[in-house]
Amino acid sequence: MSSVLMSLPLLASSSGGSVDWSGLPMWSVIPFAVLLLAIAILPLTFGHWWEHNKNKLIVALVLGLPIGIFMFMEASERHLPFTLHDHPVLGALHEYVAFILLLFALFAISGGIYVRGTLAGTPTVNTGILAVGALIASFVGTTGASMLLIRPLLRANSVRKKKVHVVVFFIFVVSNCGGLLTPLGDPPLFLGFLRGVPFGWTLALWKEWALVNGALLIIFHFLDSHFFHREDVQDKTSDLDEAVEKAREPFGIEGGFNFALLGGVIAVIYCSGQFHWPTGAQEGAMLALAIASIALTSKEIRTKNQFSYGPIIEVAALFIGIFLAMIPALKILNAKGPELGVESARAYFWATGALSSFLDNAPTYLTFASVAAGMKGLSADNLSSFLTPGAGAETLLAAISCGAVMMGANTYIGNGPNFMVKAIAEQSGVKMPSFFGYMGWSIAVLVPLFVVVTFLFF
Numbered sequence: 001m002s003s004v005l006m007s008l009p010l011l012a013s014s015s016g017g018s019v020d021w022s023g024l025p026m027w028s029v030i031p032f033a034v035l036l037l038a039i040a041i042l043p044l045t046f047g048h049w050w051e052h053n054k055n056k057l058i059v060a061l062v063l064g065l066p067i068g069i070f071m072f073m074e075a076s077e078r079h080l081p082f083t084l085h086d087h088p089v090l091g092a093l094h095e096y097v098a099f100i101l102l103l104f105a106l107f108a109i110s111g112g113i114y115v116r117g118t119l120a121g122t123p124t125v126n127t128g129i130l131a132v133g134a135l136i137a138s139f140v141g142t143t144g145a146s147m148l149l150i151r152p153l154l155r156a157n158s159v160r161k162k163k164v165h166v167v168v169f170f171i172f173v174v175s176n177c178g179g180l181l182t183p184l185g186d187p188p189l190f191l192g193f194l195r196g197v198p199f200g201w202t203l204a205l206w207k208e209w210a211l212v213n214g215a216l217l218i219i220f221h222f223l224d225s226h227f228f229h230r231e232d233v234q235d236k237t238s239d240l241d242e243a244v245e246k247a248r249e250p251f252g253i254e255g256g257f258n259f260a261l262l263g264g265v266i267a268v269i270y271c272s273g274q275f276h277w278p279t280g281a282q283e284g285a286m287l288a289l290a291i292a293s294i295a296l297t298s299k300e301i302r303t304k305n306q307f308s309y310g311p312i313i314e315v316a317a318l319f320i321g322i323f324l325a326m327i328p329a330l331k332i333l334n335a336k337g338p339e340l341g342v343e344s345a346r347a348y349f350w351a352t353g354a355l356s357s358f359l360d361n362a363p364t365y366l367t368f369a370s371v372a373a374g375m376k377g378l379s380a381d382n383l384s385s386f387l388t389p390g391a392g393a394e395t396l397l398a399a400i401s402c403g404a405v406m407m408g409a410n411t412y413i414g415n416g417p418n419f420m421v422k423a424i425a426e427q428s429g430v431k432m433p434s435f436f437g438y439m440g441w442s443i444a445v446l447v448p449l450f451v452v453v454t455f456l457f458f
Contacts, residue, residue, distance in 0.1 A: 019078055021331035028070060028328035031063040035325050036358065038063070039318065039413070040435030053310070053317045060321025068092075068324040084279060088327050096323040100316050101283050102265070103143065103420060105290040109261045110147035111307040112297030116252040121157030123224040126166055127217055129153050133174030134213045138181035138202075140266060146175045146417035148262070151305055154428045162227040164432060167425045168441050169220040173213055175417040176409035180209040180402065184269065186415070188356075188365035188404035195369070196384040197397070208402050208457055215449055255301045261289050311423035322413065326359055333359070334367045338374060345458040348372060349399035353407030353450065357414045365404040372396045399458045406450065410442045411435070 038059050042050045049055055072089045080086050084094050119125050129149055137145040153170060157163045179185030181203055183193035189202050268285045271277075333355065342351045352361075352368045369383055376393045378385040386397040408415035412422055412435055422432050433441065 022335035032325035057317035064321030064324035119156040134178035137178030138185035142179040345399040353403030357410035
């Protein structure tokens with residue numbers, strides 16, 4: 001799960017990084033594992049009860065709060081300063097607030113943009129929308145691209161019966177793999193930028209980006225064509241004729257001023273890594289942009305978008321527990337990373353990616369970058385040392401970057417926008433796969449592609 005760019009200055013300081021957390025008991029990771037199982041199982045076993053966000057919050061707090069208290073006591077025993085940079089619980093809560101406020105800003109702003117003239121959800125149109133998302137995700141962030149495009153995609157496919165795969169591939173491409181080319185695309189890359197990686201270096205990963213996203217788009221087009229032609233011919237013909245008729249309406253965008261607010265979000269993200277802002281300034285800027293969109297956008301536009309606050313409330317309820325419960329897992333990983341025996345670029349790709357599928361991919365990136373730096377005798381504080389001629393470490397940094405970004409697509413919690421897209425789709429009536437059902441898709445589609453990436457590039 002990726003924390004957001006807004007929290008990266010905090011992560012870059014490695015809160016509590018000088019403290020030895022290797023002695024944390026392994027049982028402290030159990031509540032995090034139980035919370036993941038609850039997210040996976042409860043919708044299947046207690047579906048009606050789980051529909052209420054209040055109950056999601058109860059489960060999240062029951063499992064997250066005890067760990068928060070435990071880590072608070074551990075920090076007290078180690079006499080850690082009660083500051084955001086040094087205290088693990090305060091740091092996690094700060095990351096959570098930044099995470100939710102960025103998602104809320106993007107959610108509110110994108111909900112104020114309405115694309116007039118409904119497209120027909122044909123395989124060609126759907127593939128085109130995903131391709132556009134893959135192109136812009138590296139420049140407006142995977143979260144920004146996801147929130148901007150998911151509603152037009154859902155409207156385009158409103159008459160389709162089989163459309164779960166459309167949303168699943170949208171998460172694969174737009175919410176994750178598309179964000180590999182610049183530090184603005186995904187938090188781990190921005191963290192690398194803060195640690196000295198040149199802004200344009202990630203463009204060198206264009207081959208990995210093109211292979212994975214190109215393959216996903218081709219697979220999707222064939223799969224979508226298969227489902228499209230298997231739908232009931234009579235119903236499909238009449239419904240799509242109606243959709244095409246709507247598509248002949250003059251194309252236009254309502255609430256276009258929200259693009260300026262979206263640009264404001266991107267500017268805040270970039271500037272947060274360039275300048276030292278007082279605590280709370282970044283979060284305040286995000287909240288101000290969200291409020292501006294809510295105040296200035298007409299209710300009619302949000303009604304057309306079927307906009308409601310349910311999805312963002314659901315994410316906020318679940319992720320407070322996740323952010324608290326995963327503190328020990330991240331600390332243990334950071335302390336024992338060198339003991340994992342990771343040496344080759346291939347091993348770094350899979351180790352970083354596997355853990356980024358379930359943990360925060362920004363500190364996971366930093367942990368393995370630090371381990372690799374130590375192995376090569378390089379500076380973990382200045383990751384540009386990986387690019388020094390003769391160091392033989394550039395491939396390691398590429399493997400870590402690709403693993404952290406791409407494998408966030410493996411689970412619903414692997415990256416921030418994944419769960420948000422799922423919630424918006426379900427609000428629109430799409431019956432999304434369960435936690436394990438989604439992983440079935442990722443194992444069948446993504447893992448073979450990652451194997452190909454391993455042998456071709458690492």
